[in-house]
Amino acid sequence: xxxxLVRQCxxxxxxxxxxxxxxxxxxxxGQITCLGECSGKSGTIIDADHMVCMPALYNTHTHAAMxxxxxxxxxxxxxxxxxxxxxxxxxxxxGVIHEASRLAIMEMLSSGTAGFVDxxxxxxxxxxxxxxxxxxxxxxxxxxENMTSIDKWAEETVRLAKGLxxxxxxxxxxxxxxxxxxxxxxxxxxxxxxxxxxxRLQMHAAETRREVYAVKQRYGKFPVEALRDAGLLSxxxxxxxMGWATSWEYQAVAKAGATIAHCPVSNMxxxxxxxxxxxxxxxxxxxxxxxxxxxxxxxxxxxxxEMKAAVLLQRHSYWDTRVKALHVxxxxxxxxxxxxxxxxxxxxxxxxxxxxxxxxxxxHLQPLRPDNLVSALVxxxxxxxxxxxxxxxxxxxxxxxxxxxxEEAARIAERLNGFxxxxx
Amino acid sequence: xxxxLVRQCxxxxxxxxxxxxxxxxxxxxGQITCLGECSGKSGTIIDADHMVCMPALYNTHTHAAMxxxxxxxxxxxxxxxxxxxxxxxxxxxxGVIHEASRLAIMEMLSSGTAGFVDxxxxxxxxxxxxxxxxxxxxxxxxxxENMTSIDKWAEETVRLAKGLxxxxxxxxxxxxxxxxxxxxxxxxxxxxxxxxxxxRLQMHAAETRREVYAVKQRYGKFPVEALRDAGLLSxxxxxxxMGWATSWEYQAVAKAGATIAHCPVSNMxxxxxxxxxxxxxxxxxxxxxxxxxxxxxxxxxxxxxEMKAAVLLQRHSYWDTRVKALHVxxxxxxxxxxxxxxxxxxxxxxxxxxxxxxxxxxxHLQPLRPDNLVSALVxxxxxxxxxxxxxxxxxxxxxxxxxxxxEEAARIAERLNGFxxxxx
Numbered sequence: 053x054x055x056x057l058v059r060q061c062x063x064x065x066x067x068x069x070x071x072x073x074x075x076x077x078x079x080x081x082g083q084i085t086c087l088g089e090c091s092g093k094s095g096t097i098i099d100a101d102h103m104v105c106m107p108a109l110y111n112t113h114t115h116a117a118m119x120x121x122x123x124x125x126x127x128x129x130x131x132x133x134x135x136x137x138x139x140x141x142x143x144x145x146x147g148v149i150h151e152a153s154r155l156a157i158m159e160m161l162s163s164g165t166a167g168f169v170d171x172x173x174x175x176x177x178x179x180x181x182x183x184x185x186x187x188x189x190x191x192x193x194x195x196x197e198n199m200t201s202i203d204k205w206a207e208e209t210v211r212l213a214k215g216l217x218x219x220x221x222x223x224x225x226x227x228x229x230x231x232x233x234x235x236x237x238x239x240x241x242x243x244x245x246x247x248x249x250x251x252r253l254q255m256h257a258a259e260t261r262r263e264v265y266a267v268k269q270r271y272g273k274f275p276v277e278a279l280r281d282a283g284l285l286s287x288x289x290x291x292x293x294m295g296w297a298t299s300w301e302y303q304a305v306a307k308a309g310a311t312i313a314h315c316p317v318s319n320m321x322x323x324x325x326x327x328x329x330x331x332x333x334x335x336x337x338x339x340x341x342x343x344x345x346x347x348x349x350x351x352x353x354x355x356x357x358e359m360k361a362a363v364l365l366q367r368h369s370y371w372d373t374r375v376k377a378l379h380v381x382x383x384x385x386x387x388x389x390x391x392x393x394x395x396x397x398x399x400x401x402x403x404x405x406x407x408x409x410x411x412x413x414x415x416h417l418q419p420l421r422p423d424n425l426v427s428a429l430v431x432x433x434x435x436x437x438x439x440x441x442x443x444x445x446x447x448x449x450x451x452x453x454x455x456x457x458x459e460e461a462a463r464i465a466e467r468l469n470g471f472x473x474x475x476x
Numbered sequence: 477x478x479x480x481l482v483r484q485c486x487x488x489x490x491x492x493x494x495x496x497x498x499x500x501x502x503x504x505x506g507q508i509t510c511l512g513e514c515s516g517k518s519g520t521i522i523d524a525d526h527m528v529c530m531p532a533l534y535n536t537h538t539h540a541a542m543x544x545x546x547x548x549x550x551x552x553x554x555x556x557x558x559x560x561x562x563x564x565x566x567x568x569x570x571g572v573i574h575e576a577s578r579l580a581i582m583e584m585l586s587s588g589t590a591g592f593v594d595x596x597x598x599x600x601x602x603x604x605x606x607x608x609x610x611x612x613x614x615x616x617x618x619x620x621e622n623m624t625s626i627d628k629w630a631e632e633t634v635r636l637a638k639g640l641x642x643x644x645x646x647x648x649x650x651x652x653x654x655x656x657x658x659x660x661x662x663x664x665x666x667x668x669x670x671x672x673x674x675x676r677l678q679m680h681a682a683e684t685r686r687e688v689y690a691v692k693q694r695y696g697k698f699p700v701e702a703l704r705d706a707g708l709l710s711x712x713x714x715x716x717x718m719g720w721a722t723s724w725e726y727q728a729v730a731k732a733g734a735t736i737a738h739c740p741v742s743n744m745x746x747x748x749x750x751x752x753x754x755x756x757x758x759x760x761x762x763x764x765x766x767x768x769x770x771x772x773x774x775x776x777x778x779x780x781x782e783m784k785a786a787v788l789l790q791r792h793s794y795w796d797t798r799v800k801a802l803h804v805x806x807x808x809x810x811x812x813x814x815x816x817x818x819x820x821x822x823x824x825x826x827x828x829x830x831x832x833x834x835x836x837x838x839x840h841l842q843p844l845r846p847d848n849l850v851s852a853l854v855x856x857x858x859x860x861x862x863x864x865x866x867x868x869x870x871x872x873x874x875x876x877x878x879x880x881x882x883e884e885a886a887r888i889a890e891r892l893n894g895f896x897x898x899x900x
Contacts, residue, residue, distance in 0.1 A: 122856065123848030127800040159839040320788035321855070325795040351855040352840045357781070364744035364785065365792065371749040376551045413882050415583040416776045416859075419889035421896070424547030431745070431775040432546065435840070436860035458837050465843035472845070 053446055055080040055095030056405075058105060062412050063425050065106040066399040067382045071422040077105060079405035082445040087401055096447075098440060102413050104420075106429065107397050108166030108406040108441060109355035110188075110388025113254070113292045113313035113343030115172040116156035116181075117149045120468050121348035130322070137348065140475065141173070148471060149174040151464045153181035156353055158457040161187055161449040163354045163435020166406035166442075167392045169290065169313065169343070171227045171254055176212060179222045186448035188392060188406075190225035190252070191216075195238045202238050206245060213249045221444060223393065224249060225290075230256040231275050232266040239284045252290045252311070252391070258301070259293035260324050276301035285310055290391060292343065295319050295326025302329065306336040311391045314383065316365040317358060318345030327369040330362065334379060341388040342380065354435035359384050363430065377430035405445035410437045477870055479504040479519030480829075482529060486836050487849050489530040490823040491806050495846040501529060503829040506869040511825055520871075522864060526837050528844075530853065531821050532590030532830040532865060533779035534612075534812025537678070537716045537737035537767030539596040540580035540605075541573045544892050545772035554746070561772065564899065565597070572895060573598040575888045577605035580777055582881040585611055585873040587778045587859020590830040590866075591816045593714065593737065593767070595651045595678055600636060603646045610872035612816060612830075614649035614676070615640075619662045626662050630669060637673045645868060647817065648673060649714075654680040655699050656690040663708045676714045676735070676815070682725070683717035684748050700725035709734055714815060716767065719743050719750025726753065730760040735815045738807065740789040741782060742769030751793040754786065758803060765812040766804065778859035783808050787854065801854035829869035834861045 058077040064087070065071050078086035078093045086093065125136050149172070160168060167188030170178055175191035182189035193200075193208045200208075213224035226242040228234050239255065246253045257275045258264060264274055271278040276297050279285045287309035294305075294312050305312065314328045333340050342362055344353045359380040366375035382397075389397035389406070396404040410429070412420055414437050417428045441449035449457070482501040488511070489495050502510035502517045510517065549560050573596070584592060591612030594602055599615035606613035617624075617632045624632075637648035650666040652658050663679065670677045681699045682688060688698055695702040700721050703709045711733035718729075718736050729736065738752045757764050766786055768777045783804045790799035806821075813821035813830070820828040834853070836844055838861050841852045865873035873881075 120843070122843065123845075123851035126848075126851055126855070127797070127802075130797070155839070155842055162839055317788065320792040323791040323795055323797045325792060327792075351851065354840065357858075361785075361788065364741065365788075367747040368744040368749060368751075368789065368792065371747055373551070373554070373747045378551075413886055414860075415579070415586055415881060415885050416778065418579055418885045419544070419546065419892040421547075421893055424550075427547035427550055427775060431550070434781075434858050434860055436838075436858055457839060461839045461842045462837055468843040469845055 055093065056098060056442065056445065056447065057090060057093050057095050058098045058100045058409065061100040061103055061105040063104045063422060064399055065104065065425055065429070067107065067378070067385050068398060071425050073422065077399070077407070079442065079445045082405055084399065084401050084403050084405050087399065098409065100409055102411065103409045103439060104412045104425065104429070105399065105407055105409050107385040107399055108408045108443065109164050109384045110341060110392050111160060111165050111168040111344055111353060111355055112341030112388050112391045113315055113345055114168050114170055114353060115346035116168060116170050116178055117152040117172050118346030118348045119156035119159065120148065120152040120471065121346070122351050124348065124472070126348060126351065144173055146174045146177050148468070150177040150181055151467060153178040154185065155461055155464045156347065157181055157185045157187050158461060160353045161185060161441045162438060162454065162457060163356065164408040164438040164441050165353065165355050167388070167394065169225060169254060169391065176215065179216060179219065182222045183219045186221065186443050186446055188221045188394060188443060190223050190392060192225045192227040195228045195234045195242065197234050202241050205238070206241050209245055224251050226251060226253040228253060228255045230263065231271070231278060232263045236271065236278060236282055236284070239279065240282070243284060243286065243288060246288045252288050254290040254292065257291040257294055258297040259295060259326070261296055264296050274298055274301055276304055280304045280308070293319065294328050295324055302333060306333070306338050311339045311341065313341050313343040314362060315343040315345045316361040318349040320361070320365060322349055327365055330366050330383070331374050331379065339387050339390045340383050341391045342384045355384055356429070356433045356435050359430045377426045381426060381430055405442055407442040408438055409440040411439050479517065480522060480866065480869065480871065481514060481517050481519050482522045482524045482833065485524040485527055485529040487528045487846060488823055489528065489849055489853070491531065491802070491809050492822060495849050497846065501823070501831070503866065503869045506829055508823065508825050508827050508829050511823065522833065524833055526835065527833045527863060528836045528849065528853070529823065529831055529833050531809040531823055532832045532867065533588050533808045534765060534816050535584060535589050535592040535768055535777060535779055536765030536812050536815045537739055537769055538592050538594055538777060539770035540592065540594050540602055541576035541596050542770030542772045543580035543583065544572065544576040544895065545770070546775050548772065548896070550772060550775065568597055570598045570601050572892070574601040574605055575891060577602040578609065579885055579888045580771065581605055581609045581611050582885060584777050585609060585865045586862060586878065586881060587780065588832040588862040588865050589777065589779050591812070591818065593649060593678060593815065600639065603640060603643065606646045607643045610645065610867050610870055612645045612818060612867060614647050614816060616649045616651040619652045619658045619666065621658050626665050629662070630665050633669055648675050650675060650677040652677060652679045654687065655695070655702060656687045660695065660702060660706055660708070663703065664706070667708060667710065667712060670712045676712050678714040678716065681715040681718055682721040683719060683750070685720055688720050698722055698725055700728055704728045704732070717743065718752050719748055726757060730757070730762050735763045735765065737765050737767040738786060739767045739769045740785040742773040744785070744789060746773055751789055754790050754807070755798050755803065763811050763814045764807050765815045766808045779808055780853070780857045780859050783854045801850045805850060805854055829866055831866040832862055833864040835863050
């Protein structure tokens with residue numbers, strides 16, 4: 053892999069140290085090895101005098117292949133929508149998952165995302181697509197009690213983890229859907245596996261009032277309470293949504309060192325009405341990442357738009373402006389990197405070379421200065437402003453690839469639309 | 477002006493009648509004159525087989541020239557931010573307003589907006605910029621009691637209206653800031669003028685709790701109540717925000733036939749915590765448009781992103797999904813057109829030729845079908861997907877203009893940044 057010299061970047065943002073102007077950035081062996089004046093270095097040159105450089109973003113919760121269901125009856129009544137999706141999901145094949153995953157991954161790469169935490173069917177297909185396209189991913193089969201048994205799922209999880217060993221960018225994660233769609237014993241078994249292979253366990257938790265009620269009925273406790281009391285809340289646990297948890301559950305999360313994926317757009321679009329107390333949790337030292345959730349409930353995988361939505365939801369819900377652009381920028385970069393298990397999220401030598409270059413000349417970013425750069429990236433930019441996404445030192449998205457991605461997406465879209473023939 | 481033939485548009489959306497496939501659209505004399513099979517027509521041809529066509533959007537509340545203040549200390553404490561903006565506003569000149577307005581208008585045109593309702597200083601400069609660039613606008617001097625007198629402002633309003641008579645796309649509007657920053661007598665005088673010249677009166681109302689409290693202290697009534705009881709609520713009144721009004725005030729708005737601008741992003745970003753009951757108002761027959769507010773509190777003028785934010789805010793606040801993509805799409809097109817006083821918002825012969833063409837091949841819109849088109853436009857698209865914005869039959873934004881806009885924006889941004897020298 054040839055090194056990359058990003059030359060004379062107009063603005064370079066590190067989420068901790070701030071903004072630098074007109075710097076070079078050198079990427080070698082998958083890492084950032086020079087920042088500042090890096091002349092004399094050889095490699096592929098990217099002239100970045102009209103670009104902003106920042107660490108890439110991580111999508112800490114998605115169902116990538118659900119790109120298939122983007123806009124599919126998504127404004128119907130929830131029950132009708134679910135019925136239709138479930139009926140269609142029965143017809144899913146590895147081939148459809150592979151194509152829908154490629155579509156989702158191309159969208160993620162083209163909008164500045166360097167890695168994602170996934171939960172969906174046929175995870176080996178999503179893994180394959182991720183490795184092909186050069187994006188980081190955590191994948192694993194989902195434990196859903198009406199579809200599989202704990203033993204069968206555990207076996208598949210271990211087998212997939214084994215199979216992923218030869219991949220460079222894709223790692224396993226243990227996926228338990230939730231405490232309302234899987235028994236707590238699955239979490240117990242899952243954490244055992246997670247400990248053995250050294251990975252996290254991902255589960256939905258406290259997303260809706262309906263779920264909290266169901267768990268309370270089943271276990272006499274709220275979801276995170278139930279986990280904690282069973283000794284199943286640890287730093288290996290990655291909790292998704294968490295908009296309807298109690299103060300003592302958030303406290304328990306902080307104490308255990310569990311991580312959280314905040315999915316503001318999905319929560320709002322599905323009218324869950326809950327919201328994660330992002331600021332309190334960050335203050336308590338909890339690692340929070342942002343997630344788009346699946347395209348069926350978003351309907352995009354654009355982490356730039358997700359950052360803005362996070363601030364908007366937080367401010368509307370708190371009735372104050374305590375959550376700032378920088379808080380969500382850190383969640384999407386540093387927080388996401390930590391959840392993914394990657395030493396990244398910084399623009400600093402020694403960190404993994406996961407970077408985004410954005411076009412600083414876009415109309416909606418003007419006038420752009422060092423003092424309003426963070427604001428521009430969070431409140432004004434979209435994934436559409438991304439020119440390069442570099443993952444582990446390789447340009448996984450670039451102007452050259454943009455056209456190829458669009459062409460492939462058109463071919464995939466045509467085939468995916470065939471999947472719905474007679475259903476829409 | 478040469479006619480335009482939009483040929484073989486892949487999908488064409490009318491907000492009332494729905495989706496058509498592979499249709500031609502012919503624009504002549506500023507109007508849509510053919511939809512369907514329009515072969516044999518001559519004019520500028522736009523091959524649209526990879527495009528979606530829909531009515532253009534109208535931004536029913538903005539402070540265009542505040543593009544100058546995009547990201548300017550916008551995450552500081554409100555008071556500090558306001559102090560800084562007010563201090564800087566004292567140094568505004570007609571030249572700065574003209575340039576900042578051009579920047580804002582280029583951004584609006586490039587993101588599918590065909591018209592906007594403005595409220596800011598030096599409105600004659602914004603008018604000039606709008607006419608130059610070919611966008612519709614309603615402008616007028618602002619009545620603010622600490623800056624002018626009713627007589628002086630009334631005189632300026634009439635004079636500007638006179639001056640606008642020779643313009644084609646820009647019309648006057650009577651601007652009273654609000655009941656907390658202007659006396660109710662200004663509204664009385666303003667409505668007199670509005671009646672004489674046949675235009676609307678725009679004012680902020682019920683945006684924040686602080687404002688409602690101030691008006692209650694001053695008049696013993698809530699803002700809309702105060703207007704109604706003084707006989708000042710009519711179909712000429714355009715109320716902006718309205719997130720903190722009472723049920724009887726909404727009822728009064730419906731009865732009077734006043735219109736409303738809903739600004740979801742601004743309301744959330746400024747943590748006003750209020751929200752407009754969009755669905756109830758639409759059910760009551762109230763004409764509601766969407767607005768971005770100024771770039772200082774958004775921070776973009778992208779009506780596509782505003783549509784999505786409207787659904788998200790509504791669903792999060794109502795705890796249900798009653799507000800659908802189509803509701804906000806209609807507000808942004810039909811609602812906006814009515815507020816602007818333009819017979820537009822439809823894709824139908826006889827309507828004004830205000831159209832948007834979007835690139836249907838974008839990754840985040842796939843897979844795209846007639847059944848998920850509205851969902852794609854509201855939940856997935858951004859202004860960045862716009863390829864053409866046609867205003868009154870003229871391509872005010874096009875691929876040819878995109879580059880010129882970017883170059884001009886860079887020049888303007890440099891000069892506007894000079895404006896802040898020593899302040900940031």
